[in-house]
Amino acid sequence: MRIIGIDPGTGILGFGVIDVIKGKATMVTAGVITTPAHTPLDERLEEIFDGLTDIIAETKPSVMSIEKLFFARNVTTAMSVSHARGVAMLAGKKGKLLLAEYTPLQIKQTLTGYGKADKKQVQEMVRIHLGLTEIPKPDDCADALATAITYSLMSR
Numbered sequence: 001m002r003i004i005g006i007d008p009g010t011g012i013l014g015f016g017v018i019d020v021i022k023g024k025a026t027m028v029t030a031g032v033i034t035t036p037a038h039t040p041l042d043e044r045l046e047e048i049f050d051g052l053t054d055i056i057a058e059t060k061p062s063v064m065s066i067e068k069l070f071f072a073r074n075v076t077t078a079m080s081v082s083h084a085r086g087v088a089m090l091a092g093k094k095g096k097l098l099l100a101e102y103t104p105l106q107i108k109q110t111l112t113g114y115g116k117a118d119k120k121q122v123q124e125m126v127r128i129h130l131g132l133t134e135i136p137k138p139d140d141c142a143d144a145l146a147t148a149i150t151y152s153l154m155s156r
Protein backbone atom coordinates (compact mmCIF):
# COMPACT_ATOMS: atom_id res chain seq x y z
CA MET A 1 0.00 0.00 0.00
CA ARG A 2 1.28 3.48 -0.87
CA ILE A 3 0.18 6.41 1.31
CA ILE A 4 0.70 10.15 0.91
CA GLY A 5 0.61 12.11 4.14
CA ILE A 6 -0.19 15.81 4.14
CA ASP A 7 0.64 18.51 6.70
CA PRO A 8 -1.51 21.37 5.35
CA GLY A 9 -0.48 25.01 5.16
CA THR A 10 -0.63 27.83 2.64
CA GLY A 11 2.95 29.05 3.05
CA ILE A 12 4.43 25.57 3.46
CA LEU A 13 2.54 22.35 2.82
CA GLY A 14 4.41 19.21 3.83
CA PHE A 15 4.00 15.91 2.00
CA GLY A 16 5.43 12.47 2.55
CA VAL A 17 4.90 9.30 0.56
CA ILE A 18 5.47 5.90 2.14
CA ASP A 19 5.12 2.30 1.06
CA VAL A 20 3.83 -0.25 3.55
CA ILE A 21 4.64 -3.85 2.68
CA LYS A 22 3.95 -6.65 5.17
CA GLY A 23 3.63 -4.09 7.96
CA LYS A 24 6.98 -2.42 7.25
CA ALA A 25 6.93 1.26 6.23
CA THR A 26 9.58 2.81 3.99
CA MET A 27 9.84 6.36 2.69
CA VAL A 28 9.37 6.86 -1.05
CA THR A 29 9.73 10.64 -1.12
CA ALA A 30 8.98 13.65 1.01
CA GLY A 31 9.20 17.41 0.77
CA VAL A 32 7.28 20.65 0.87
CA ILE A 33 5.31 22.82 -1.49
CA THR A 34 6.03 26.46 -0.69
CA THR A 35 4.16 29.49 -1.90
CA PRO A 36 5.50 33.05 -1.69
CA ALA A 37 4.11 35.29 1.03
CA HIS A 38 2.03 38.25 -0.13
CA THR A 39 0.82 36.28 -3.16
CA PRO A 40 -2.99 36.33 -3.55
CA LEU A 41 -4.62 33.35 -1.81
CA ASP A 42 -6.22 32.01 -4.98
CA GLU A 43 -2.81 31.82 -6.68
CA ARG A 44 -1.27 30.09 -3.66
CA LEU A 45 -4.09 27.53 -3.59
CA GLU A 46 -3.71 26.88 -7.32
CA GLU A 47 0.02 26.29 -6.83
CA ILE A 48 -0.69 23.82 -4.00
CA PHE A 49 -3.33 22.00 -6.07
CA ASP A 50 -1.09 21.76 -9.14
CA GLY A 51 1.91 20.66 -7.06
CA LEU A 52 -0.03 17.95 -5.24
CA THR A 53 -1.69 16.79 -8.45
CA ASP A 54 1.78 16.30 -9.98
CA ILE A 55 3.10 14.47 -6.89
CA ILE A 56 0.07 12.16 -6.85
CA ALA A 57 0.48 11.45 -10.58
CA GLU A 58 4.21 10.68 -10.12
CA THR A 59 4.01 8.57 -6.95
CA LYS A 60 0.61 6.90 -7.45
CA PRO A 61 -0.54 6.49 -3.83
CA SER A 62 -3.87 4.82 -3.06
CA VAL A 63 -4.52 6.72 0.19
CA MET A 64 -4.19 10.33 1.34
CA SER A 65 -3.82 10.81 5.08
CA ILE A 66 -4.23 14.44 6.08
CA GLU A 67 -3.94 16.30 9.37
CA LYS A 68 -7.19 17.73 10.71
CA LEU A 69 -7.25 21.27 11.97
CA PHE A 70 -8.94 21.22 15.36
CA PHE A 71 -7.65 24.35 17.08
CA ALA A 72 -5.79 27.51 16.20
CA ARG A 73 -4.90 30.57 18.20
CA ASN A 74 -5.09 32.80 15.14
CA VAL A 75 -8.36 32.77 13.19
CA THR A 76 -6.69 34.10 10.02
CA THR A 77 -4.13 31.29 10.11
CA ALA A 78 -6.87 28.73 10.75
CA MET A 79 -8.82 29.96 7.73
CA SER A 80 -5.85 29.82 5.36
CA VAL A 81 -4.84 26.34 6.62
CA SER A 82 -8.45 25.24 6.10
CA HIS A 83 -8.29 26.47 2.50
CA ALA A 84 -5.05 24.54 1.94
CA ARG A 85 -6.61 21.42 3.52
CA GLY A 86 -9.60 21.69 1.20
CA VAL A 87 -7.42 22.06 -1.88
CA ALA A 88 -5.24 19.12 -0.80
CA MET A 89 -8.32 16.97 -0.22
CA LEU A 90 -9.68 17.96 -3.64
CA ALA A 91 -6.39 16.94 -5.27
CA GLY A 92 -6.64 13.60 -3.46
CA LYS A 93 -10.24 13.08 -4.48
CA LYS A 94 -9.47 13.98 -8.12
CA GLY A 95 -6.61 11.47 -7.94
CA LYS A 96 -9.12 8.79 -6.82
CA LEU A 97 -7.45 8.39 -3.42
CA LEU A 98 -9.10 7.14 -0.26
CA LEU A 99 -9.03 10.07 2.21
CA ALA A 100 -8.34 9.71 5.93
CA GLU A 101 -8.11 12.53 8.48
CA TYR A 102 -6.38 12.56 11.87
CA THR A 103 -6.06 15.20 14.57
CA PRO A 104 -2.61 16.10 15.87
CA LEU A 105 -3.59 14.34 19.13
CA GLN A 106 -4.39 11.10 17.26
CA ILE A 107 -1.10 11.29 15.34
CA LYS A 108 0.96 11.85 18.50
CA GLN A 109 -0.90 9.10 20.38
CA THR A 110 -0.45 6.61 17.53
CA LEU A 111 3.25 7.28 16.96
CA THR A 112 4.46 7.82 20.53
CA GLY A 113 1.74 6.39 22.76
CA TYR A 114 1.32 9.84 24.33
CA GLY A 115 -1.15 12.39 22.95
CA LYS A 116 0.82 15.37 24.26
CA ALA A 117 4.20 14.30 22.89
CA ASP A 118 6.39 17.14 21.66
CA LYS A 119 7.50 17.67 18.07
CA LYS A 120 10.94 16.13 18.65
CA GLN A 121 9.44 12.90 20.03
CA VAL A 122 7.14 12.56 17.01
CA GLN A 123 10.00 13.29 14.60
CA GLU A 124 12.19 10.68 16.26
CA MET A 125 9.41 8.08 15.96
CA VAL A 126 9.06 8.96 12.26
CA ARG A 127 12.79 8.32 11.86
CA ILE A 128 12.54 4.98 13.70
CA HIS A 129 9.37 3.78 11.91
CA LEU A 130 10.89 4.50 8.49
CA GLY A 131 14.38 3.21 9.35
CA LEU A 132 16.01 6.54 8.48
CA THR A 133 19.42 7.69 9.69
CA GLU A 134 18.21 11.27 10.16
CA ILE A 135 14.95 13.04 10.94
CA PRO A 136 13.37 14.34 7.71
CA LYS A 137 13.61 18.11 7.28
CA PRO A 138 11.87 20.53 7.35
CA ASP A 139 9.41 19.87 10.20
CA ASP A 140 6.41 20.05 7.83
CA CYS A 141 7.85 17.12 5.90
CA ALA A 142 8.32 15.02 9.07
CA ASP A 143 4.76 15.91 10.16
CA ALA A 144 3.38 14.75 6.81
CA LEU A 145 5.26 11.45 7.11
CA ALA A 146 3.85 11.07 10.65
CA THR A 147 0.36 11.46 9.20
CA ALA A 148 1.03 8.76 6.59
CA ILE A 149 2.48 6.41 9.23
CA THR A 150 -0.60 7.01 11.40
CA TYR A 151 -2.84 5.75 8.60
CA SER A 152 -0.66 2.66 8.13
CA LEU A 153 -0.87 1.82 11.84
CA MET A 154 -4.57 2.69 12.27
CA SER A 155 -5.68 0.71 9.22
CA ARG A 156 -4.28 -2.62 10.44
